[in-house]
Amino acid sequence: MALRQGLTRALGGVAIVALVAGTAACNKGSSDSGTSAGGKNCGYSIGYLGALTGPSANLGVNIEQGAELAIEQYNKKNGKDCITIKKFDSQGSADVAPGLARQLVADKKIIGVVGLPFSSESQAANPILNDAKIPNITPSATNTTLSEKGWTYFHRAVANDSAQGPAAGNYMKSVMKVQKAFVVDDQSAYGVGLADQVKAVLGSAVVGSDKVGGEGKQTDFSATVTKVVASGATALFYGGYYQNAGLFRKQLTAAGWTGALVAGDGVNDKGYIQAAGKEAAEGTILTCPCAPASKAKGSFVTDYKARWNVDAGTYSDVAYDAANIYLEGISKGNTTTEKLNEYLKTVNYTGIANTYKFTDKGELDPTKLIVWAFKVSGGEVVPDQEAPKA
Amino acid sequence: MNFSNLFSQFGELTVTGLAQGAIIALFALGYTLVYGVLRLINFAHSEVFTVGAFTAVLTWGAFGLDQDSRTPGLGGFVGYLLIGLLVAAAASAATAVVIELVAYRPLRRRNAPPLAFLITAIGASIAISEFVGVLTHRNNKGVPRLLTQEPVFRIADGRVTNLQILIVVVALAMMIGLDFFINRTRLGRGIRAVSQNPDSAALMGVNKNRVISLVFLLGGLMAGVAAIMYLLKIGNVRYDNGLYLGVEAFSAAVLGGIGNLRGALLGGFVLGVFENYVSGLFGTQWHSVGAFVLLVVLLMFRPTGLLGESLGRARA
Structure with a gap:
């Protein structure tokens, strides 16, 4: 440890190739001498970059807690503080995330990142992570374009919106048998992408659409509510995040609209029910490119509850797996960012939520994609069924 | 552009726009009152609203009401509404007066340049809103749900609901009451005097500082009432709601003629309804574009707003 630190410092300004060589050499030294903190391949960090506070904080907290649990369990076997988690709170904001990404890449102990949770902040911060060659696995950002930017260090552990959007559309079409649908998005990268996919599937069943302001930008939806009521739609798809979805649902119900609201994983959180109120939220359909956390294998569900005193939320299980993929890679001696990234290319890891294998673009292998539909029932989000693929 | 949308929903868009406009108008009165007397835009007024809103929700919470509790009967509604109005108005008024005492009065005593007031206003606004944000x-x-x-009756295709009637009536009543207070009472005369010429007013024995505190207090009362109407209509509140609504309210005040009470009311209604028409015609994503283009165009032709400036000149 001390040796590596000193060397890293000494090499501070030197080219990255030299740094990599130096780090590798030191690791060898420290494990030979057995003087490091917790033993072999210890002393590294995994970063979490994403919301911990802010209007959409719950989604981020679910993820961070899943990843932190994985690391704590790993440290129990491999020594206290063997691998540490370093948290960077982006508040879910594309304005805040890039600055934090720069702080993160400056910390040379961080060799892998779990995040970023949201699509807009990913678009803003991922170029920085990619330039600094830090592997990152998002357990939840689902905008399709993220994998098309040539970021070789980007990975996505869930299906993207080209799977989730059609699945939501198909659910509306073949399970709910919707004849007249209204589609609204919040103008975010995530919301627009998802809404457009749904529109494509529903085709002529879409009787109207509108675009509203995102979190904190709009609270009065009366004009859109008017349009929805006037359109005669019996179901509404909302592409956006949970707080405004809740506000919108509440105002729709207050205006006497009794149709069902359908939304994606960005709304799949108990915060939605808090914002809408139990009565208005009842019957809402929420999709997620994930299996129900309660269906996760092993003792994850009880471990999570024991550690955090809340039930595992959306993507907690995927984040847990993402962290474990890194941990397995590190334990196999992939202790530089480049080596860890190479490792991700070949990984075929069976976790608690899914089996993970990445394409060369960093997407999950097409055979591994899962999309589930959930339903709000009695003030809880409960699993409904796996959404039809076509 | 979707003209059929606009025409088929014209009545409904007008009604919901008027309800939103009434809230904006009540909120706007605070900006206009303070500007009329001090020639100062009190940017911290948005937090006066926020504090009032949270105080009311917490008070209702203390009575065991939350958003999932059963809707009370008419008697319960009136009772809770009055309690809400009382605590929100009190909390908002207190906040406004404290902001004046802490952020503005010391500067006035030292004859600080106008820029200093602007910065303390923005500073107070951000500090309070972030404070509430962290707490919540x-x-x-x-x-x-009180x-x-x-729907009570229909105008053309537009359904008019009990809540919309309540909001507009309360806004008009507050407005008329305030107008009466400013124009017909002794204290109101003091406000108008300071607004017209602070130095002469002081020579005539008007206590300028007391008048200024009174103006902040009145603005706060109106913001508190606006907060209750907002809560009933929107059903949720967050620490930054005031900031966004505040920009609209401030714009409404300028649109109607800042410093002019009736102008604030008119500006609020015009802005609320116009935003809805733009939403109907072009889609909701354009509503702010439409509203602020309207503001710019209107000010080009009437630089002092629809009804012209000045609190004092109204009955000079």
Whole structure:
């Protein structure tokens, strides 16, 4: 440890190739001498970059807690503080995330990142992570374009919106048998992408659409509510995040609209029910490119509850797996960012939520994609069924 | 452009726009009052609103009401509404007066340049809003459903609900009351005097500082009432709601003629309704574009706003 630190410092300004060589050499030294903190391949960090506070904080907290649990369990076997988690709170904001990404890449102990949770902040911060060659696995950002930017260090552990959007559309079409649908998005990268996919599937069943302001930008939806009521739609798809979805649902119900609201994983959180109120939220359909956390294998569900005193939320299980993929890679001696990234290319890891294998673009292998539909029932989000693929 | 949308929903868009406009108008009165007397834009007024809103939700919470509790009967509704109005108005008024005492009065005593006031205004605004944000974990707070919204009658295709009537009536009543207070009472005369010429007013024995505190207090009362109407209509409140609504309210004040009470009311209604028409015609994403283009165009032709400036000149 001390040796590596000193060397890293000494090499501070030197080219990255030299740094990599130096780090590798030191690791060898420290494990030979057995003087490091917790033993072999210890002393590294995994970063979490994403919301911990802010209007959409719950989604981020679910993820961070899943990843932190994985690391704590790993440290129990491999020594206290063997691998540490370093948290960077982006508040879910594309304005805040890039600055934090720069702080993160400056910390040379961080060799892998779990995040970023949201699509807009990913678009803003991922170029920085990619330039600094830090592997990152998002357990939840689902905008399709993220994998098309040539970021070789980007990975996505869930299906993207080209799977989730059609699945939501198909659910509306073949399970709910919707004849007249209204589609609204919040103008975010995530919301627009998802809404457009749904529109494509529903085709002529879409009787109207509108675009509203995102979190904190709009609270009065009366004009859109008017349009929805006037359109005669019996179901509404909302592409956006949970707080405004809740506000919108509440105002729709207050205006006497009794149709069902359908939304994606960005709304799949108990915060939605808090914002809408139990009565208005009842019957809402929420999709997620994930299996129900309660269906996760092993003792994850009880471990999570024991550690955090809340039930595992959306993507907690995927984040847990993402962290474990890194941990397995590190334990196999992939202790530089480049080596860890190479490792991700070949990984075929069976976790608690899914089996993970990445394409060369960093997407999950097409055979591994899962999309589930959930339903709000009695003030809880409960699993409904796996959404039809076509 | 979707003209059929606009025409088929014209009545409904007008009604919902008027309800939103009434809230904006009540909120706008605070900006206009303070500007009329001090020639100062009190940017911290948005937080006066926020504090009032949260105080009301917490008070209702203390009575055991949350957003999932049952809707009370008419008697319960009136009772809770009055309690809400009382605590929100009191909290908002107190906040406004404290902001004046802490952020503005010391500067006035030292004859600080106008820029200093602007910066303390923005500083007070951000400090209070962030403080509330941290206390509430930046989460939405759900509002108890005090009233089941039901259509009472229709105008053309537009359904008019009990809540919309309540909001517009309360806004008009507050407005008329305030107008009467400013124009017909002794204290109101003091306000008008300071607004016209602070130095002469002081020579005539008007206590300028007391008048200024009174103006902040009145603006706060109006913001508190606006907060209750907002809570009933939107059903949620968050620490940054005031900031966004504040920009609209301030714009409404300028649109109607800043410093002019009736102008604030008119500006609020015009802005609320116009935003809805733009939403109907072009889509909701354009509503702010439409509203602020309207503001710019209008000011080009009437630089002092629809009804012209000045609190004092109204009955000079």
